[in-house]
Amino acid sequence: MALITVAGFPAAGKSSRATELSTYLAARIASPDYEGPIANVVLISDDSLGLTRACYDESKLEKPARGALFTAIQRQLSTDTILIVDSLNYIKGFRYQIYCAAREMKLRTCTMFVVAPPEKCKEWNSARQDGRIYADKTLENLTMRFEEPSSMVRWDAPLFTVMWDDEDAPGEQIWDAITKGNLKPPNSGTLAVAKAPADALHVLEHTTMLLASAIVSASSAQPTGGEVQIAAGTEVRVAMRLPGRNVTLSELQRLKRQFVSVHKKAITLGTTERGGVDWSALSVANKFVEYVESHLRQ
Template structure:
């Protein structure tokens, strides 16, 4: 299903815009609309918003679950809305790659709101549903504003509280366009070699090992990968690299590529994600 990614700082009206979109697509265009709410996943996991955003490990776990849910529900006809903070551009890029993999159009809705206005709206919420000032300020600081020049944020629709959503333009961006063409990072030609999985595992592990070795030597940027003539822009932690390698393996097993392209594609994926 075509995908709308909702993003914005805390209390910027994301869920309100989600409901407006749902009403429009259902009533005007008779589309089935499914919504994945980040807050529902947080509550289901037993967290409050303040305890959740204070722990990066909890955030990573929920983000992974949400991404899996998006992957499971994507199809060519119905509409899927991902309602959440989605404040990390690398995470939005991963969602974008998934959309391209499944050949489904995507757009981004940025709920743009002045910080103090958002804080005022937060204070109007019941006390149990408010962000603490510390968590609110931390999320504002972390927020990576979407940019229409980035293909993973485009087409981008920014909306202020007083604005009406450009409903028909959003519809056209999802249903009156051709499905996105897969590229080398999201879909590849079938591989003739019978030992593809072995080579995929071996090559990606070599890249990760080279990065971890460089890190122990104090090299944090422009890490050269011996034997491949490739460079990773910056290092990551062991758990980060393990997670990204696992995600890349999942994508690559579904859409095989030539053995010579495994390392370049993996390095490209790391450079976009780290």
């Protein structure tokens, strides 16, 4: 249903705000007045995944930790779940990555930016008694590298900013955003590429070769042009309008090479056209005839 990304400086109070928001959203779902599709709220955090603060001390430790977080996010994304991701999320590229994963699932997204001064974060980090603290050098490094969310970019919007001294998280506004906001279609870059069948190249070559020969024969038999039936083998027949002149074999061979060259690329690289592409002999024949007709009229 929705993905909520929580971002902010380390030790800025993100987990407290995320828990507060999770409690509010769960209460809204459980309310007798709510009859929507959302069934539950899931909160993912470094702590819930067993990721210690020490994993941010070195990049070689941080990368697999971030990979584990992304894998957990992908597992929990669902059309009946509000997923809250409580982590540093300080890299805009990572926020964009999880945004794309949510859009692929056709989910709404928003970002909650928890703001606290670096001095306050350092104070809160030192005061923790549960052992879940950042090393001083790591805290300073992460604060300097933090890439602040912006409401101007699509992967952070809509953006809700929560100051360290705010009484409550903006639960109602976030609820409206994830239940009533615009549902963006998947990005073309996130769509699965439809692959052509294994025999598509053979069908393309064979069908166009037969049609080229058939068009030349039909043109010789009907030099005045007009509507004719063209056959490609025994199973494929298509209608075509011939021009009022003789069509040469070299002309048809040139058009065949151009047509095959263009469609070979689609077969090799795949396509993201909605519904995929029909590579049957009849479909190829119809497309080739349309291509030939448009070029013979020029």
